[in-house]
Amino acid sequence: MLTQDQRDFYDRNGYLMVENAVTDEQLAELRRITYDYIEKSRAVSESNDVYDLDEGHSAETPRLTRIKLPHKQHPYFWELLRNSRLTEVLNDLLGPDTMIQTSKLNTKAPGGGAAVEWHQDWAFYPHTNDTMLAFGLMLEDVTEENGPLMVIPGTHKGPILSHMANGVFCGAVDPDDPLFELDKAVTLTGKAGSMTVHHARVLHGSAPNTSDRARLILFYECHAADAWPLLGAGSYIHSLGQRKLWDDLQDRLVTGELCLTPRLEQVPVTIPLPPAPDASSIFKSQKTGGAKSAFAKV
Numbered sequence: 001m002l003t004q005d006q007r008d009f010y011d012r013n014g015y016l017m018v019e020n021a022v023t024d025e026q027l028a029e030l031r032r033i034t035y036d037y038i039e040k041s042r043a044v045s046e047s048n049d050v051y052d053l054d055e056g057h058s059a060e061t062p063r064l065t066r067i068k069l070p071h072k073q074h075p076y077f078w079e080l081l082r083n084s085r086l087t088e089v090l091n092d093l094l095g096p097d098t099m100i101q102t103s104k105l106n107t108k109a110p111g112g113g114a115a116v117e118w119h120q121d122w123a124f125y126p127h128t129n130d131t132m133l134a135f136g137l138m139l140e141d142v143t144e145e146n147g148p149l150m151v152i153p154g155t156h157k158g159p160i161l162s163h164m165a166n167g168v169f170c171g172a173v174d175p176d177d178p179l180f181e182l183d184k185a186v187t188l189t190g191k192a193g194s195m196t197v198h199h200a201r202v203l204h205g206s207a208p209n210t211s212d213r214a215r216l217i218l219f220y221e222c223h224a225a226d227a228w229p230l231l232g233a234g235s236y237i238h239s240l241g242q243r244k245l246w247d248d249l250q251d252r253l254v255t256g257e258l259c260l261t262p263r264l265e266q267v268p269v270t271i272p273l274p275p276a277p278d279a280s281s282i283f284k285s286q287k288t289g290g291a292k293s294a295f296a297k298v
């Protein structure tokens with residue numbers, strides 16, 4: 001359970017660091033499964049439903065940007081979210097009825113693993129209310145050198161900045177946007193087993209990995225069951241048809257019950273369209289959408 005101070009900190013700043021979010025045994029199992037996936041990526045030469053490959057990936061030197069949807073790839077990732085300390089933090093911050101929006105295991109390979117340009121997750125998937133967050137569970141130590149997550153405190157209460165470039169949704173803010181205050185950024189480093197929490201509206205990004213160690217962070221993006229997607233990354237539900245939509249909702253329930261009466265709040269919404277030429281992941285949207293880099297300047 002989080003303390004009242006931790007909850008207040010999250011409400012005020014839009015982020016939180018939770019130490020020892022998993023046990024040593026859970027961490028060891030997560031690492032074993034993850035390195036097994038990385039090992040198996042040697043046989044893969046193009047991005048597919050499991051892997052998003054980084055530049056320079058080969059059978060000799062696996063380089064991934066991401067393992068996609070880990071909670072669907074391996075039951076342990078799903079079990080962890082449903083029955084662990086993570087579940088308690090989820091209920092503390094979102095209430096009893098919670099759903100997963102998506103998951104990803106961002107693997108920033110040693111020596112250059114890609115930056116994630118500054119953005120607000122909300123810009124990708126606006127919902128009827130913003131009771132939404134992302135967990136970032138560190139599977140290896142995260143230091144200044146291996147591409148830590150950075151956040152700008154308090155921005156979850158501010159505007160959603162433009163994520164457009166060249167007329168398309170590029171999934172990143174313009175580093176020259178006067179509303180983007182990089183000097184207020186906080187870097188979230190920690191020991192393996194620590195977990196960051198960030199609100200869906202908080203501005204965040206991460207630099208390339210300049211170390212010789214992998215940076216492995218397992219992200220779970222979740223929301224209260226009464227937050228319903230409007231469009232964007234959640235828009236696949238519109239093409240499912242009623243039966244599959246219903247099944248999908250059950251599959252995404254983490255705790256409590258589904259809620260068929262969306263809570264409508266006064267939230268800032270811009271529909272993330274038109275998409276970048278390749279919108280299959282944030283890395284692809286930022287790259288093919290022509291996002292300007294805030295990290296190139298640093």
Ligand SMILES: O=C(O)CCC(=O)C(=O)O
Pocket residue numbers: 104106116121147148149204205206217282
């Ligand atoms: O991997 C990271 O450092 C950040 C990931 C992220 O913000 C995202 O995928 O939306």
